[in-house]
Amino acid sequence: MGEVGVWQVPYDSGKSEKWGELLPLIPVREGISGIELDLSALTFIDPLFLIRLRGFLDWHTARGQEIVVQRPRNRGVSNYLARMGVGDGLPESCQFDLGAVSASDQKTVLVPLTRLHSQTESDRLDEQVADLLAAQFTNGLAGLGAVFSNTIGELCDNATTHGKNEWGAYVAAQRYQKRRCVLAIGDLGIGIPAHLRQAHPEIMDDGQAIAEATKERVSGVVGEQAPHRGIGYSHVIDTMRATGLPSGLLRIWSGWGRFALSVSGGRQTMRRGWDSTDHTCGTWIRLELGSS
């Protein structure tokens, strides 16, 4: 048996800006036969960290690795992971005992951890979003429903088609207080830069590739369908502007590239693509929306 890799996740890695601690673990380091993942110090879980954690477990167990996960010491955090279903349906080679779920208010969970493997599941998510629009996107979140539903729709479509892979797409969303929500969508597929290069091999930098992919009619699709493809990301960004979104931050991690775009009062205030020193398998997206 080879070396067992041990990773202790720092207490604040669940926060979106710190989640990079988990990024370099995919693809797995050569020569590792087992993994011990220590989440005991975690005190907060962002939806992006949640879906990334499940992607991490799926990726490594599928490669025959045995994984032992130490659950968070904080009972609220551990219970949140259990309620969001991060340990559901894991193979026997992964030990992740989160204990029994204790009763708790779930009204702030917009979308629990969901894996989309088929179009039927995408259709089901559509109806789930329809229910959410009526039940949750009222009062403080009223102005955010259009952006939320368009983003989850377009990006899940991308994840289950261009990013198609054996694990499907991962989705989770959470509301914070009454005026803010976070949506996270990811997949372990080909990634935006590699997909885009199928039609645009001249684009070398991954960060630039992601930035280009967010422009209208720029797509990795080739052939007769190409002229009316490449509209998903641009539609999401256009909806953020057109609906006068008070506050929005879209972030994308894919390959070596990173991308960030912010909107304030319906006006784009920042748009940037760049390369990182950490490689990310697949495509991972986080959208934060605020109504004030």
Added chain:
Amino acid sequence: MRYRMADHGRVFSTRDRGARLLADFDSAYTRDASVVIDFAGVLSMTHSFADEFVGELLARSNRGELPAPRLENLAEVPRRAVERCADVRGVPAPLA
């Protein structure tokens, strides 16, 4: 012919679903002289879905294969998705 979107759902996201709805439309279409697509009750529709369903209907109409479909009861954001997919395909969008 009046094709009611609400009979199929309230939120429409994927290209695959657009293609399936187009197949359903085809099976229901009996060469009527007028076609109305009724979006009453539709809360959300992505650009990708709109392109695969409405965009394809508009393209067929532009080729003379179908009467120009009248698009009714579109809410603001879905309406924008239809306008943009018509623009991308270079065809007129007969919005009510």
